[in-house]
Amino acid sequence: xxxxxxxxxxxxxxxxxxxxxxxxxxxxxxxxxxxxxxxxxxxxxxxxxxxxxxxxxxxxxxxxxxxxxxxxxxxxxxxxxxxxxxxxxxxxxxxxxxxxxxxxxxxxxxxxxxxxxxxxxxxxxxxxxxxxxxxxxxxxxxxxxxxxxxxxxxxxxxxxxxxxxxxxxxxxxxxxxxxxxxxxxxxxxxxxxxxxxxxxxxxxxxxxxxxxxxxxxxxxxxxxxxxxxxxxxxxxxxxxxxxxxxxxxxxxxxxxxxxxxxxxxxxxxxxxxxxxxxxxxxxxxxxxxxxxxxxxxxxxxxxxxxxxxxxxxxxxxxxxxxxxxxxxxxxxxxxxxxxxxxxxxxxxxxxxxxx
Amino acid sequence: xxxxxxxxxxxxxxxxxxxxxxxxxxxxxxxxxxxxxxxxxxxxxxxxxxxxxxxxxxxxxxxxxxxxxxxxxxxxxxxxxxxxxxxxxxxxxxxxxxxxxxxxxxxxxxxxxxxxxxxxxxxxxxxxxxxxxxxxxxxxxxxxxxxxxxxxxxxxxxxxxxxxxxxxxxxxxxxxxxxxxxxxxxxxxxxxxxxxxxxxxxxxxxxxxxxxxxxxxxxxxxxxxxxxxxxxxxxxxxxxxxxxxxxxxxxxxxxxxxxxxxxxxxxxxxxxxxxxxxxxxxxxxxxxxxxxxxxxxxxxxxxxxxxxxxxxxxxxxxxxxxxxxxxxxxxxxxxxxxxxxxxxxxxxxxxxxxx
Numbered sequence: 001x002x003x004x005x006x007x008x009x010x011x012x013x014x015x016x017x018x019x020x021x022x023x024x025x026x027x028x029x030x031x032x033x034x035x036x037x038x039x040x041x042x043x044x045x046x047x048x049x050x051x052x053x054x055x056x057x058x059x060x061x062x063x064x065x066x067x068x069x070x071x072x073x074x075x076x077x078x079x080x081x082x083x084x085x086x087x088x089x090x091x092x093x094x095x096x097x098x099x100x101x102x103x104x105x106x107x108x109x110x111x112x113x114x115x116x117x118x119x120x121x122x123x124x125x126x127x128x129x130x131x132x133x134x135x136x137x138x139x140x141x142x143x144x145x146x147x148x149x150x151x152x153x154x155x156x157x158x159x160x161x162x163x164x165x166x167x168x169x170x171x172x173x174x175x176x177x178x179x180x181x182x183x184x185x186x187x188x189x190x191x192x193x194x195x196x197x198x199x200x201x202x203x204x205x206x207x208x209x210x211x212x213x214x215x216x217x218x219x220x221x222x223x224x225x226x227x228x229x230x231x232x233x234x235x236x237x238x239x240x241x242x243x244x245x246x247x248x249x250x251x252x253x254x255x256x257x258x259x260x261x262x263x264x265x266x267x268x269x270x271x272x273x274x275x276x277x278x279x280x281x282x283x284x285x286x287x288x289x290x291x292x293x294x295x296x297x298x299x300x301x302x303x304x305x306x307x308x309x310x311x312x313x314x315x316x317x318x319x320x321x322x323x324x325x326x327x328x329x330x331x332x333x334x335x336x337x338x339x340x341x342x343x344x345x346x347x348x349x350x351x352x353x354x355x
Numbered sequence: 356x357x358x359x360x361x362x363x364x365x366x367x368x369x370x371x372x373x374x375x376x377x378x379x380x381x382x383x384x385x386x387x388x389x390x391x392x393x394x395x396x397x398x399x400x401x402x403x404x405x406x407x408x409x410x411x412x413x414x415x416x417x418x419x420x421x422x423x424x425x426x427x428x429x430x431x432x433x434x435x436x437x438x439x440x441x442x443x444x445x446x447x448x449x450x451x452x453x454x455x456x457x458x459x460x461x462x463x464x465x466x467x468x469x470x471x472x473x474x475x476x477x478x479x480x481x482x483x484x485x486x487x488x489x490x491x492x493x494x495x496x497x498x499x500x501x502x503x504x505x506x507x508x509x510x511x512x513x514x515x516x517x518x519x520x521x522x523x524x525x526x527x528x529x530x531x532x533x534x535x536x537x538x539x540x541x542x543x544x545x546x547x548x549x550x551x552x553x554x555x556x557x558x559x560x561x562x563x564x565x566x567x568x569x570x571x572x573x574x575x576x577x578x579x580x581x582x583x584x585x586x587x588x589x590x591x592x593x594x595x596x597x598x599x600x601x602x603x604x605x606x607x608x609x610x611x612x613x614x615x616x617x618x619x620x621x622x623x624x625x626x627x628x629x630x631x632x633x634x635x636x637x638x639x640x641x642x643x644x645x646x647x648x649x650x651x652x653x654x655x656x657x658x659x660x661x662x663x664x665x666x667x668x669x670x671x672x673x674x675x676x677x678x679x680x681x682x683x684x685x686x687x688x689x690x691x692x693x694x695x696x697x698x699x700x701x702x703x704x705x706x707x708x709x710x
Contacts, residue, residue: 026402027508030602032440032587033406033501035508047381048403051388052449052498054485059453085387094407096451096496098414128405130496135413139489141451141496143407146388153382153390232387247385 006105007131010112015125023091023125034127036092038147045150050143051082057100057137064185065178068107069114070209071140076118078234079144081213081287085232086155087222088148090215092127093119096141098134111140122215148222154291158228159248161320163292167313168214168305170262171237172276175283177201177208180268203264211287217310218289224304226297236284238346241325244292251324252292254316254346257331281327282349292318361460362486365467370480378446378480389482391447393502400505405498406437412455412492419540420533423462424469425564426495431473433589434499436568436642440587441510442577443503445570447482448474451496453489466495477570503577509646513583514603516675518647522668523569523576523660525617526592527631530638532556532563535623558619566642572665573644579659581652591639593701596680599647606679607647609671609701612686636682637704647673 011029020028027035038046055061055075066074076093083090095115099108108131119126124144180201184191196205213232221227229248231240237254245252259280269276293301295317302312316328325346366384375383382390393401410416410430421429431448438445450470454463463486474481479499535556539546551560568587576582584603586595592609600607614635624631648656650672657667671683680701 027441027510031510031512032437032585033404033443033499035402035404035441035443035503037400037402037505045392047390047392048500049388049390050447050449050483050498050500052451052483052485052496054451054453054487054496056453056487056489056494058490059488082387086382086390088388092405094405094498096407096409096498098409098411098494098496128407130407130409132409132411133414134411134492134494136491137489139411139453139494139496141407141409141453141485141494143405143449143451143498145403145405145500148390150392155382155386157386230387 010109011126014116015119019123020125023123025125025127028127029129034092036127036145039091046147047150047153049083049086049088049146049148049153051079052141052143053078053082054139054141056139063188064191065181066209067190068110071138072111072114073118073210075140075142076115076124077211077213077287079142080122080124080215081211081232081234083144083146084213084215084218085230085289086148086153087218087230088146088153089219090122090124090144090146092145093124094127094143095129097129098132098139100134100136100138152222154222154227154230156229156231156244157247159244159250159292159318160228161250161318162295163228163318164295164298164314165252165254165292165316165318166298167233167260167288167290167315168217169286169288169311170260171233171286171288172279172283173204173207173262173265174211174285175279176265176268177204179272179274180204181208200264201268203262204268208285211285213287214289216308217305217312220304220308221291221301224297224301226294226301228292228294230289230291233286233288233290234284236282237290238281238325239348240290241346242348244290245323245325249323250318251321251326252316252318253326253328255328255330258313258315260313281346365464366481369471370474374478375480378478380480380482383482384484389447391482391500394446401502402505402508404438404441404443404501404503404508406434407496407498408433408437409494409496411494418543419546420536421564422545423465426493427466427469428473428565430495430497431470431479432566432568432642434497435477435479435570436566436587436589438499438501439568439570439573440585440644441503441508442573442585443501443508444574445477445479445499445501447500448479449482449498450484452484453487453494455489455491455493507577509577509582509585511584511586511599512602514599514605514647514673515583516605516673517650518583518673519650519653519669520607520609520647520671520673521653522588522615522643522645522670523572524641524643524666525615526588526641526643527634527638528559528562528617528620529566529640530634531620531623532559534627534629535559536563555619556623558617559623563640566640568642569644571663572660572667575659575663576646576656579652579656581649581656583647583649585644585646588641588643588645589639591637592645593636593680594703595645596701597703599645600678600680604678605673606676606681607671607673608681608683610683610685613668613670615668636701
């Protein structure tokens with residue numbers, strides 16, 4: 001198969017005409033460039049939101065930790081999450097894949113299977129790409145283009161003293177999943193989900209392989225006009241909190257007792273002898289949102305999300321002071337009712353993937 | 356240096372506020388995603404043009420053929436050329452760089468030097484990126500976002516029988532330059548331009564390392580409303596002509612005598628014992644434009660481009676018939692005045708980079 005035939009094989013007929021039309025696709029895959037316009041029926045002026053994210057074999061995944069389809073899903077999902085973190089709607093994706101020469105075409109097809117599954121899940125139109133060979137490892141770089149109502153993008157720099165700090169889902173699951181996968185791996189074989197199910201770690205493995213960005217939650221939150229900053233948790237809670245703190249010039253104080261912990265992560269941490277806080281603070285790749293919101297609207301926002309079946313956890317407060325992030329250890333003595341709080345500054349370090 | 360400090364070092368202060376403002380950049384590098392809008396002062400509705408292109412070390416270049424800054428320039432230029440090939444204006448770029456662990460930070464800085472030089476040359480605002488490590492080779496994937504007047508994008512599928520076929524510059528120079536570089540290379544040392552100057556191949560080497568896409572020519576041509584198809588010559592003239600022929604359902608007949616040949620390429624071909632037509636037809640990476648235009652407007656378009664100092668060469672005609680590409684060998688007996696035309700079908704094969 002020549003290059004063009006291969007690309008057609010991977011991409012032709014994957015998305016409905018309706019999907020492409022509703023995303024304003026004028027020219028899709030197959031010309032020098034794609035042409036898109038603001039989708040019909042949008043009220044008011046829009047701005048465009050642009051993000052790129054790259055996954056490299058042996059840096060972000062290997063043959064044991066993720067199947068091809070997982071890589072395709074996650075490469076797109078990471079970008080969808082960036083668009084969500086601005087309060088935008090993801091619309092169009094362009095895909096650069098550098099494929100090791102030894103790969104069978106069927107493996108690339110499976111990568112696209114996962115990518116298109118994610119695209120359909122989030123209503124994204126895949127409009128272009130580039131396929132090259134790679135001397136050694138698979139490299140996937142995905143760019144996503146989205147829209148946001150003009151002037152309504154939520155940056156990371158707007159947090160105010162007094163704001164509540166929140167996340168839109170449990171944290172640390174993805175790195176617990178990676179911990180399990182690296183321990184369970186033997187050779188080049190992809191660790192099967194059935195093995196994770198048997199081990200009680202399936203939810204953790206799926207959090208690592210198939211992250212589900214908080215697009216809908218971001219839209220609900222951004223529409224309230226009270227969210228002052230927003231980041232997606234790609235590099236770990238501590239690192240993302242530091243970014244908001246430094247960009248906004250505030251101190252974020254997080255309360256350990258309020259950090260949302262998944263039961264399966266807690267159980268797996270116990271069995272593995274790992275301190276779960278390490279995963280929750282420094283794990284990364286959770287792709288939930290971390291943000292700040294005017295304290296007066298925190299309960300209202302939580303109720304609005306709950307009405308759509310979406311979680312929101314208030315985990316701390318923004319305070320005046322030198323930019324930084326502090327964790328209040330406050331979960332020790334809840335049974336005795338005694339206050340035994342201990343404040344520790346959180347290191348700025350982020351997620352280091354495999355290293 | 357941590358990742359964020361590095362990125363700041365590579366990207367901070369590289370472009371003026373005015374450049375960013377005139378390209379409608381609302382949020383640039385440094386948040387989850389960039390936010391852009393149609394630049395102020397644009398008349399009428401715009402559509403957005405999106406393209407991605409990837410360069411992989413040992414596939415598209417190696418240490419001897421291109422310096423870091425050349426890689427940065429060319430990775431952006433290849434995309435600028437794709438936007439031009441739709442008749443659009445390139446505006447925003449996102450850069451994914453996967454860097455071998457052994458690289459000194461100064462090398463990445465030089466890569467960005469070339470990228471920003473190209474960005475300034477074409478007025479493009481660099482608005483985002485992702486930097487990851489790479490286990491072995493450098494991989495650079497650049498996405499460019501541009502605009503085009505709504506409904507005016509020039510596709511490759513509109514060629515009509517009777518149209519004139521044209522290119523916007525000489526062809527084959529870039530692959531002649533690569534031929535020289537591969538012959539002159541010894542070890543990991545980048546072949547210096549001074550050596551090429553001494554060898555009379557500097558223009559060829561620069562065509563390979565620093566291609567100059569025909570953005571302005573594309574805008575002049577697209578504005579006439581008579582250009583029926585447009586492709587950039589990235590994979591070689593034959594391959595691009597085939598794409599137009601197949602997409603449009605026409606036969607393209609090219610005349611050998613009318614193909615624009617650079618003097619330095621002809622001289623280098625003679626010295627090297629290479630048939631220059633091979634480079635001109637199957638070479639690739641010239642990043643000039645190949646297109647079709649209503650025959651009645653060919654002279655007018657040529658004059659309009661000449662008024663701006665830009666070349667245009669009519670090289671053949673589109674004809675009714677089965678989709679395909681034919682070359683008329685007609686340059687043999689021009690001195691005797693005898694017509695000795697010979698028509699040969701051109702193979703569909705394209706450019707294979709390093710082999």
